[in-house]
Amino acid sequence: MSSGPSGVLLVHAHPDDESINNGVTMAARAAAGTRVTLVTCTLGEEGEIIPDSLGHLAAHRDDTLGPYRAEELATAMAALGVTDHRLLGGPGRYRDSGMMGLPSNDHPDAFWRADLDEAAGLLAEIVVETRPRVVITYDPDGGYGHPDHIKAHRVAMRAVELAAERHRVDRVLWNCLPLSEVERHLTRLRQDGPGRFPDVVTIGDLPGVVPDAEVALAVTGSDEAYAAKQAALAAHVTQIEVAGETFALSNGLAQPLWRTEYFRLGLGEPLPPGSTDDLFAGLEGPGPGEAR
Numbered sequence: 001m002s003s004g005p006s007g008v009l010l011v012h013a014h015p016d017d018e019s020i021n022n023g024v025t026m027a028a029r030a031a032a033g034t035r036v037t038l039v040t041c042t043l044g045e046e047g048e049i050i051p052d053s054l055g056h057l058a059a060h061r062d063d064t065l066g067p068y069r070a071e072e073l074a075t076a077m078a079a080l081g082v083t084d085h086r087l088l089g090g091p092g093r094y095r096d097s098g099m100m101g102l103p104s105n106d107h108p109d110a111f112w113r114a115d116l117d118e119a120a121g122l123l124a125e126i127v128v129e130t131r132p133r134v135v136i137t138y139d140p141d142g143g144y145g146h147p148d149h150i151k152a153h154r155v156a157m158r159a160v161e162l163a164a165e166r167h168r169v170d171r172v173l174w175n176c177l178p179l180s181e182v183e184r185h186l187t188r189l190r191q192d193g194p195g196r197f198p199d200v201v202t203i204g205d206l207p208g209v210v211p212d213a214e215v216a217l218a219v220t221g222s223d224e225a226y227a228a229k230q231a232a233l234a235a236h237v238t239q240i241e242v243a244g245e246t247f248a249l250s251n252g253l254a255q256p257l258w259r260t261e262y263f264r265l266g267l268g269e270p271l272p273p274g275s276t277d278d279l280f281a282g283l284e285g286p287g288p289g290e291a292r
């Protein structure tokens with residue numbers, strides 16, 4: 001018998017998105033005793049692969065990248081202290097669709113092709129089981145237009161609707177980045193140089209950049225939470241290289257490894273203006289017997 005409403009549910013498209021977008025938030029909440037549940041919608045089977053030694057895993061070769069990234073995800077979750085992480089519909093139910101417009105979008109198992117209500121129904125059952133007060137996912141553009149990110153947004157929002165008669169989520173938060181902070185960090189990155197990486201990202205390469213006024217919440221990590229995020233990112237060996245307070249994807253473009261993670265309000269209870277650190281700010285107390 002689950003107790004009252006508790007915790008936070010995060011909905012992400014591929015293994016690595018959870019650590020990139022919410023590593024600090026997940027580590028801080030797990031350490032505080034909040035129930036943290038991660039649902040990852042695909043295994044990232046179509047991903048590029050950084051280490052040459054692992055290139056054989058690629059979709060056009062052995063096509064075994066998915067199980068490998070599942071192991072990377074488990075290692076990242078251990079680093080963040082998150083024990084409840086699930087694959088939507090079970091391992092392999094929905095396949096990584098690849099970047100928008102590629103033939104992999106048409107794979108019969110591609111998440112981009114998934115029936116929305118079927119996928120949202122699977123997620124709604126997790127919402128009813130775990131009873132989160134807050135759900136975190138992407139904005140309607142998926143942050144940067146990747147089909148799996150867009151679909152994860154749509155599935156998450158529909159699941160909250162489908163679950164509402166059995167469990168009402170207090171608020172849905174969308175990951176974002178405030179323009180002024182992006183400009184400040186990229187200016188410094190360009191001045192310091194990309195270090196071990198060939199170049200630095202541009203604003204257009206970063207997901208969910210919005211005017212500062214649209215940011216409803218900023219969650220800044222402790223040294224411990226930030227170190228956990230660095231370790232979690234580093235666990236995604238096929239996708240990410242970490243260099244101190246920067247990292248790069250397979251595109252080799254240095255980008256900030258954010259210590260502060262930012263959110264817009266997607267649905268539900270507004271946060272008090274200028275809220276910091278508390279996903280549950282302004283909500284009536286924790287659920288019965290639940291830590292926040």
Ligand SMILES: CC(=O)N[C@H]1[C@@H](O[C@@H]2[C@H](O)[C@H](O)[C@@H](O)[C@H](O)[C@H]2O)O[C@H](CO)[C@@H](O)[C@@H]1O
Nearest residue numbers: 014044046047048096097098099249250251
């Ligand atoms: C962070 C993220 O969502 N990564 C996705 C993305 O991978 C990017 C993609 O391969 C792009 O072409 C590269 O330039 C970039 O460096 C990659 O991060 O798309 C992949 C395929 O759908 C997905 O597996 C990966 O997780």
Ligand SMILES: [Zn+2]
Nearest residue numbers: 013014017149
């Ligand atoms: Zn992704």
